[in-house]
Amino acid sequence: SQELEQSPQSLIVQEGKNLTINCTSSKTLYGLYWYKQKYGEGLIFLMMLQKGGEEKSHEKITAKLDEKKQQSSLHITASQPSHAGIYLCGADRSGGGADGLTFGKGTHLIIQP
Amino acid sequence: DVKVTQSSRYLVKRTGEKVFLECVQDMDHENMFWYRQDPGLGLRLIYFSYDVKMKEKGDIPEGYSVSREKKERFSLILESASTNQTSMYLCASTPGSSNEQYFGPGTRLTVT
Numbered sequence: 001s002q003e004l005e006q007s008p009q010s011l012i013v014q015e016g017k018n019l020t021i022n023c024t025s026s027k028t029l030y031g032l033y034w035y036k037q038k039y040g041e042g043l044i045f046l047m048m049l050q051k052g053g054e055e056k057s058h059e060k061i062t063a064k065l066d067e068k069k070q071q072s073s074l075h076i077t078a079s080q081p082s083h084a085g086i087y088l089c090g091a092d093r094s095g096g097g098a099d100g101l102t103f104g105k106g107t108h109l110i111i112q113p
Numbered sequence: 114d115v116k117v118t119q120s121s122r123y124l125v126k127r128t129g130e131k132v133f134l135e136c137v138q139d140m141d142h143e144n145m146f147w148y149r150q151d152p153g154l155g156l157r158l159i160y161f162s163y164d165v166k167m168k169e170k171g172d173i174p175e176g177y178s179v180s181r182e183k184k185e186r187f188s189l190i191l192e193s194a195s196t197n198q199t200s201m202y203l204c205a206s207t208p209g210s211s212n213e214q215y216f217g218p219g220t221r222l223t224v225t
Contacts, residue, residue, distance in 0.1 A: 042216035
C-alpha cells in the first residue's frame with residue numbers, strides 16, 4: 001500500500017517568514033492533493049497536482065510536484081496568522097477513479113506574531 | 114459551493130451501543146466517503162460508495178458498516194461501539210470520477 005511521509009511534523013514560523021512543507025510518497029503519485037485543516041474542523045482543499053514538474057499557486061501558497069512524481073512541496077511566502085493550521089497531503093489510492101485518498105500524517109504549522 | 118454536513122459535531126456513546134453517523138451533501142455528488150482521523154495515524158479511509166446502495170471497503174472497514182439509501186446521504190454505522198472507535202470521523206463527497214474530496218466539518222465521537 002502507498003505511504004505518504006510528511007516533513008516536518010510541526011513547524012513554528014515567525015509571521016512574515018517563508019516556509020516549506022514536504023510530502024514524499026513510497027510509490028509514483030497519480031494525483032497529489034494538498035489540504036488545510038483548522039484544529040477540530042474539516043479539511044479545506046488547496047490544490048491538486050497531477051503532472052511531473054507541475055506547479056500551482058494560489059495567493060501566497062505554491063505547490064510543486066517533482067518530475068518523478070514521488071515528492072511534492074508546499075511553499076508559503078510571507079506567512080500570516082491565517083496560515084496557521086494542519087497541512088495534509090493526500091494521494092489517489094489507485095491509478096484512477098474516485099476511490100478515496102491516502103493521507104500523510106500532517107504538518108502542524110504555528111505562526112508566531 | 115458544495116456543502117457537506119454531518120449530523121453531530123460531538124457525540125458521546127457507551128461501549129456496546131449502536132451508533133449512527135449521518136452525512137448529507139447537497140451537490141448531487143455520486144461518490145461519498147467516510148474517514149477517521151487519529152493523532153499519529155492521520156486520516157484513514159473506512160468505506161466509500163459510488164452510488165445508491167453501493168459500498169466499497171476502504172483501508173480499515175473492520176467494526177463498521179455503511180448505508181446509502183439516497184444519493185445525498187451516507188451513513189456510517191458502528192454496530193457495537195468500542196473504546197478504540199473513539200475518533201474524529203470525517204465525511205467527504207466527490208463528483209463523477211474526481212477524487213478531489215469535499216469534506217464535512219467532522220464528528221468527534223467519544224466511546225466510554
